[in-house]
Amino acid sequence: MSLLATPFYDGNTGSFSYVLVEPDSGTCAVIDPVLDFCSDSGRTGTTQADRIVEFVKANELIVEWLLETHVHADHLSATPYLKTRFVCAQSGIGAGVREVRSLIDPDAPDPERRFDRLFEDGDRIGLGHACGRVIATPGHTPACVSYRFEDLVFVGDALFQPDFGSGRCDFPGGDAAMLYQSVQKLLSLPERTRLFTGHDYGPCGRPVSYLSTVAEQRRANVHFGNGAGEDCFVKMRAARDADLAPPALLVPAVSYNLAGEAGLAAVGG
Numbered sequence: 001m002s003l004l005a006t007p008f009y010d011g012n013t014g015s016f017s018y019v020l021v022e023p024d025s026g027t028c029a030v031i032d033p034v035l036d037f038c039s040d041s042g043r044t045g046t047t048q049a050d051r052i053v054e055f056v057k058a059n060e061l062i063v064e065w066l067l068e069t070h071v072h073a074d075h076l077s078a079t080p081y082l083k084t085r086f087v088c089a090q091s092g093i094g095a096g097v098r099e100v101r102s103l104i105d106p107d108a109p110d111p112e113r114r115f116d117r118l119f120e121d122g123d124r125i126g127l128g129h130a131c132g133r134v135i136a137t138p139g140h141t142p143a144c145v146s147y148r149f150e151d152l153v154f155v156g157d158a159l160f161q162p163d164f165g166s167g168r169c170d171f172p173g174g175d176a177a178m179l180y181q182s183v184q185k186l187l188s189l190p191e192r193t194r195l196f197t198g199h200d201y202g203p204c205g206r207p208v209s210y211l212s213t214v215a216e217q218r219r220a221n222v223h224f225g226n227g228a229g230e231d232c233f234v235k236m237r238a239a240r241d242a243d244l245a246p247p248a249l250l251v252p253a254v255s256y257n258l259a260g261e262a263g264l265a266a267v268g269g
């Protein structure tokens with residue numbers, strides 16, 4: 001039976017998390033789970049993550065993986081919390097997290113202590129009877145990876161919906177030329193490949209959405225469609241990033257995602 005992906009949307013940060021189910025074995029992977037965070041009180045919460053816990057319980061699933069597409073700058077990750085709920089699950093993130101740590105917080109714990117696996121490009125990920133592959137897609141951050149399982153690919157912030165384009169490249173270690181090359185890898189996949197994005201904000205009042213195909217992105221992505229070239233993309237991205245405000249949760253998110261509760265305490269969370 002085919003793999004099934006269920007989205008969970010966090011309206012506070014515009015983030016999508018996913019539960020990817022391999023139905024024959026009843027196993028699943030949780031991708032980019034969100035931990036609630038109140039800026040005023042500095043407190044975390046688990047309302048969003050508990051929606052995933054309830055889904056897993058209701059469907060009697062076994063969580064094999066807790067996967068991060070990158071070190072998020074706009075929300076706190078619920079992977080540490082879900083590790084306490086699903087103790088047999090393995091956590092994973094791209095090996096580029098080492099570079100993110102060295103650039104942002106060299107005193108943070110080694111990523112090997114926070115994650116069970118640090119993935120390199122091409123690594124395989126077993127999920128029940130299915131086998132996924134890691135596609136390194138750096139550019140938004142050095143740690144960005146996409147996860148491909150059959151014709152489903154979870155692209156994080158490398159690609160947004162076609163009318164919104166791509167992720168910003170102005171965080172430490174971000175690189176627009178690198179993102180351009182990463183996206184070419186995604187756009188070279190078979191045209192029916194389904195792409196699941198990490199964010200959507202419902203631009204111009206349209207309903208939020210999470211799913212596109214490679215064919216749709218090739219044709220209509222406002223940053224990459226119709227064969228837009230690398231130089232053009234890099235210039236566009238630099239101009240656009242210069243106008244973007246920092247994410248509201250930048251400091252607590254990056255601190256927590258690299259160093260956990262200690263990181264949050266260090267920034268007064």
Ligand SMILES: [Fe+2]
Nearest residue numbers: 071072073157
């Ligand atoms: Fe991001």
